Structures are given as C-alpha cells and as structure tokens.
Amino acid sequence: MTTPGGQSQQPNPYQTPGPYQPPPLPGGQPNPYAQPVGPPAMPTPPGPPAPGGGRGGPRWLWALGGAVLASAVWAATLMGTGALKDEESAKNGGRAHFAGYRFHHDMCETAKIASFTDKYEMAEFDQSEDPDGWSTRQKGLDSSLCSRTLHEPDNDSDFPPAVYVTTTVTWHKRSDPSGEFASQLRSYEDQEDKTSTYTIEPVEGLGDEAYEVIEKRGRTVGSMILAVRAGWMTYEMRFSWMGGGPDEHFEPPSRKKLHDMMLSDTRATLAALKKPDTEDAPQRDPRA
Template sequence: MQDRSEDVPAQPTQPQAEPPRPGSTAPPAPTVPNQSQAHHQPSPLPRPESAPGPYPGPVPAGGYGPPPAYAPAPPYAYGQPSGFPPPSGGRGGGGRAVLWAAVGAVVASALWAGGIFLLGPLGDDPDLAGYRARTDLCSSVDYTALRTEYAERDSAPTHTSLTHEAIDQSACSISLKTSSSSSYADAYLSVEMDLHKSTDPSPEFTALWSEYDQRFKDYEVERVSGFGDEAYLATEDTTSGTGTSGSRSVILAVRDGWMTYQMSWSAYTSSYETTTPPETDEVARWVRTDTRSTLENLRSD
C-alpha cells in the first residue's frame, strides 16, 4: 500500500466500464470530475425547516423569496410618556431611570411654583401690629371730636363682623345729629378695620388710596403723616354757592402693618336741618383726632 499525506483527500475509485454487447448501443460513459474539481466543489448545506435564532420562522428553500415575517416587538413596559423620546439602549433600564427623574424634577418645580403663587412668599407671617378682631367695633370707636358738631349720641349704632383664616373684618355705622330735635340724621359716620392674615395689603392699599381721585373725580387726595405706616386723607365738596344742595365727605384711611382702617364722614345739605354742614377742613381735623384715639382703643382693648 502506498502512503499518502493526511491533508490530501483519497481519490475515488474509477468504475470499470462493462464491454458492449453485440447488437446494442453503448451508453455514454459517465462524466467524472477531475481531481481538482472534486477538491474545490463545496458540499451542499442542509436546509432545515426552521432556522435557530431570536426570530423563529420557516426559511425558504435555497435562501430566496420574501423575508420572513417577524413577531412584533413587545410593548413598552411602563407605557410611553407623551412628549418624550423612548429611552436609548438595548435594555432601556438606565434610560427609563433618567427619563422619570427628569419628569419628577419638572413636576416638583411646577408644584413648588404653584405653592408660591397660591400661598405667597414662604415664611411671611402677618404683621397685625397689635390689633385684634372686634365683634362689636362700635364699642371701641371714639368720636368725641366730632361731637363738637354732633352733640346727640347715637343710642343704637349698627355693627357687623367677619372672622376667617384669611381676614377678620369689623365695621360700625353711626348716625350723627346736631341736637335731639333733629328728625333724621344730619350726617353719617362709618368706621371699618380689616386684619389681613394671609397676604400683605400694602401694594393694594397704596394703589387704592393714593389714586382715589381717579375713581371719584370730585375727591382730592393727600398723604398724611402720624398714622401707622401710611395714611391718606380724601375730601369731597360738591355743595353749591348757596349751600342748599350737594354733599361733603371726609375719609381718613390708615395702614399699620397688615391692618387697614378707615373712618368716613359724609353729610348732605338737603338733609341738614340747621344751616349747612361744616367745612371739610374742620371735619378733617375732627376725624384725625378721633382716628388716633380709636386706633389706640383697638390696640389696648
């Protein structure tokens, strides 16, 4: 036997041709590939019914034909948030964590901003300047100076009050008569105190009273000192030269911390049973004096 190298394939055995029989035609000899062709011809691969891998499905014969229909990808585990791109990466765990951290930060910022809008600056406590709510404000009103003109005291003044976690309000209305012979009130006095416990009234108070003459053209407004943090005096006089028609009014508005107060006097010449109402300058002096003593009562009572 002749030795051969292991890396050289064995030569196939040539079949012996059978001699033709008399009277028959010899079939053509089978074509046998030469040695070089046999060595380089690739052997056909098996064609399984299905190919292994992540996408199962039948494989067309010969590797041709339309691509197989793959199963749809599974839905996003937590639902895709609207307005945000899907997390990157094959597994998605880190992407989802970053996404929800960003969403949480946005929501927290919105809630924090909403709390500031609804509740005002954090840490602001109401500055009530020592004033307390009154159920009967009339019992604390001192109008001694006004009684220089209106000697008859009102025996049944009216009062109202409101208590709430945001604001406490007290109001008093007094009828003023020059004498007991007066059938009707010659003038009217009203006093109101508001304790603002939720928001600082400073900006609104300044805007309302410093520009009071914008709303009521007949009024004149001036800022006065000696009352709380700020105060405004508003006066009106629409009486005619004869003093038989028109009205006169004096209002003193005061803000002390988060407390707001006003004392208002008004008179109509048509209802005055004597001569004419006193001049607004004179009434303004009385109102200032009575406001000072009334504010002291509202702090000490």
C-alpha cells in the same frame, strides 16, 4: 511634564482647555493665525501669614471669606428690592403682622367718635342696645365695622341734615395690602363728575402710611375718608354729609375742622385697638 530646571510640574486639573493653537513658525516666530488666549486671570489674593513668616493658609478659609462677602452683598440686594421681606414672610408661613393692633369684635364700642358727638347728637335708633355694627373672622381676613348716624342738636326741622360716621378695620391674614392701599384710595380721582371732585392727600404720623380723601360738592365737603395702614391692618374712618330740606341752610364742618376731628378720633381709636378685646381676653380665675 519636566521643566528646564529638572523639576516635575503637575498639570492643573482645574485648568479649562483652550482652543486649538497652531504650532509656532520655524525660528520661534509666533504664528499669526493663533487664537488669542483671552485676558489674564485675576491674581489670587495673598493668604494670611503662615507660622514662621511664610504666606499661605488653608484654602477653605479664603473660600469661607468669599462666601461671607457674597452673602452680605446678596442680603443687601434683597433688602433693597424688598425680596428679603417676602422671603422672611415665607419662612414664617406667610404670617401677617398687625403692628400691635388687635381684633375687636364690637367696633361700636371700640371706635371713638367724641369729636363728632361733641358737635352732633346720636340718632335715637343708634342709642339702642343693638347698634349698626358687625364683625367677621375668616381664614383670609378679619373685619369689624360700626356705622353711626348723627343729627344737629336741638333741631325742630322735619328734615334735619344727617351725618354718618363709619369706622372699619380689617386685619388681612393672607395677603399684604401695602401694594394696593394707596392705589385703592387714588381710584376716587376717577369718580369725579359734574357735582363732586376728589382730592387725595397723605397724612403724616399715622401707621406706615395714611391718606385723606376729600369729596367736595361745590364749595362744601360732602364726605371725607381718613385711611391708615399699619402692617397688614387697614383702618378707615368715613364721614358723610346728607343736607337737610331744600329750604334749610345747614352746612357741614369746614375741611380743616373735619380733618382735626377725624385725626383726633382716629388716634384715640388706634390706641384702643392696641388693648385686648374684652370678649376675646382670657377669663381671670377667681381663685387666683
């Protein structure tokens, strides 16, 4: 095709053919039945100055710049939606992360309950060499638990009140527990009945998220749970109170006192979980 100036103009191979346009009317008047041609194309940004003061530059540089910008926008979108975390997890084979908390096979040795043993004494059967605890290591998760039974000190009652303190730690290896953690704890609210009410409150300064579940029986605390999630590790410390005989008047600790006791022991236990387990630690070569 030749322009009025005599210069040859090559057709644009990338131009998308538009709809059929009727020819103009005689005398150069536009045809009223012609189809609209649509909005004008966006102008192409000028390239960097070429040597000698001209404009232009290789088109692949501008394509690369556009790709970098698009990648940055896409990464920001993934971060905002959490998809980047899932994608990164998939690249790593879906491997879990436990925020530095290690598996410990004997939670009765690792879990700290000094705040409770300062107030109560351990039941005789819990002072044996075979405490009430267990651990398991499976493909999907590892778990370790210890349950302790305590009594009021120097008590001659035939039916002294029992205090149960249970510590459970789970390392989730196949699924991220963050999406269900809070919901599982809030499900206690649906267990209320005529004798028990439940309150769930967040606790600051522990792991990625932490909550306290308080069960009240009338005006006293019947049980309390302090639950922590750090990465794919979940921790739970549970206090349960079983009162004495009908003619005895024992009271559990106040809600504030229990909160302080469980918070102190939880922090001590989490610190201990960051240390290697003595059974799983590599043996030192005596010749070294």
